Amino acid sequence: MKVGVLTGGGDCPGLNAVIRSVVRKGVQEYAFDFAGVRDGWLGLLQGAVVPLDIPSVRGILPRGGTILGSSRTNPFKHEDGLQRVRDTLAAHDVDALIVIGGEDTLGVATELNGHGVPLVGVPKTIDNDVSGTDYTFGFNTAVGIATEAIDRLHTTAESHMRTLVVEVMGRHSGWIALHAGIAGGANVILIPERPFDLEQVCEQVMSRFKINYAPIVVVAEGAVPKEGQMILKDQSLDEFGHVRLSGIGEWLAREISERTGKDARTTVLGHVQRGGTPSPYDRWLATRFGLHAIDAVKDGDFGMMVALQGTRIVRIPLADATAKAKVVDPSLYDEFEVFFG
Numbered sequence: 001m002k003v004g005v006l007t008g009g010g011d012c013p014g015l016n017a018v019i020r021s022v023v024r025k026g027v028q029e030y031a032f033d034f035a036g037v038r039d040g041w042l043g044l045l046q047g048a049v050v051p052l053d054i055p056s057v058r059g060i061l062p063r064g065g066t067i068l069g070s071s072r073t074n075p076f077k078h079e080d081g082l083q084r085v086r087d088t089l090a091a092h093d094v095d096a097l098i099v100i101g102g103e104d105t106l107g108v109a110t111e112l113n114g115h116g117v118p119l120v121g122v123p124k125t126i127d128n129d130v131s132g133t134d135y136t137f138g139f140n141t142a143v144g145i146a147t148e149a150i151d152r153l154h155t156t157a158e159s160h161m162r163t164l165v166v167e168v169m170g171r172h173s174g175w176i177a178l179h180a181g182i183a184g185g186a187n188v189i190l191i192p193e194r195p196f197d198l199e200q201v202c203e204q205v206m207s208r209f210k211i212n213y214a215p216i217v218v219v220a221e222g223a224v225p226k227e228g229q230m231i232l233k234d235q236s237l238d239e240f241g242h243v244r245l246s247g248i249g250e251w252l253a254r255e256i257s258e259r260t261g262k263d264a265r266t267t268v269l270g271h272v273q274r275g276g277t278p279s280p281y282d283r284w285l286a287t288r289f290g291l292h293a294i295d296a297v298k299d300g301d302f303g304m305m306v307a308l309q310g311t312r313i314v315r316i317p318l319a320d321a322t323a324k325a326k327v328v329d330p331s332l333y334d335e336f337e338v339f340f341g
């Protein structure tokens with residue numbers, strides 16, 4: 001059996017740990033051969049497939065990014081995309097694929113599997129918004145980086161008695177904002193799931209100044225003001241057709257500053273959240289996902305995604321995992337009410 005491995009979408013700490021784990025178990029336990037697909041689905045459109053074996057995955061466990069490269073290519077947006085994918089798999093004798101990706105990449109995997117391509121999915125994304133799994137790998141690292149940034153911003157905010165707004169990633173979901181905001185002691189946390197009232201944000205900012213504390217506002221890039229629209233720097237689209245986010249942080253600091261009469265500044269964490277070495281937890285989770293994904297291939301259990309439920313790794317249908325994004329439950333957000341303001 002020859003197994004192709006592909007990483008798609010935004011990079012994420014732990015991708016290499018999955019690749020290593022899949023290859024180690026696949027070669028050592030099952031005597032499988034492997035092929036690395038370059039740059040996500042683009043590699044299958046272009047026939048860019050490279051050898052993958054145990055020596056090529058040595059030393060990659062702590063490395064961020066992906067040794068296979070990634071892209072936001074959607075083969076179904078290309079003419080003859082499906083046929084070109086099939087041709088590449090056939091040309092390289094690939095019998096099955098392990099697809100490591102977030103909602104877009106796994107959405108394509110679901111569709112391809114519907115067309116008969118045998119594959120197993122592994123959920124990755126710092127955003128933690130894939131359904132059916134308690135956590136995706138990469139999220140823990142991103143929360144750690146964002147929390148450290150917030151800790152550092154506290155001291156500047158307090159020294160200058162100004163509001164510091166921290167914009168974190170999270171297109172449809174506020175998982176990073178909520179976790180890092182709570183861990184970092186923010187007093188305003190704005191998430192896409194809960195449109196915010198600007199007046200209330202300003203009141204919360206002022207109430208912090210009144211007790212001689214500097215406000216820290218954590219905002220997810222996809223957060224929207226009530227009766228408003230998503231705030232964007234520009235209207236450019238990525239390859240998958242999503243508008244590129246970021247802009248809300250700058251806008252918010254400007255509004256807070258004008259409405260409160262006090263200085264407010266913004267830090268946009270951007271790709272810093274996704275870069276660098278994975279946390280121990282993400283290495284652990286990514287390694288477990290890899291081991292279970294190759295077992296699913298061995299069992300011929302295609303069209304499935306490995307998922308973390310409690311402490312167990314289970315298999316769930318890819319179609320269920322990709323039907324809708326996993327967002328923050330309002331009751332979870334409300335738990336922290338006492339810290340806001």
Ligand code: F6P
Binds near residue numbers: 009010011238
């Ligand atoms: O990986 C998902 C994500 O982190 C989103 O939160 C964000 O909108 C997007 O990636 C940005 O990715 P890029 O700028 O690399 O396309």
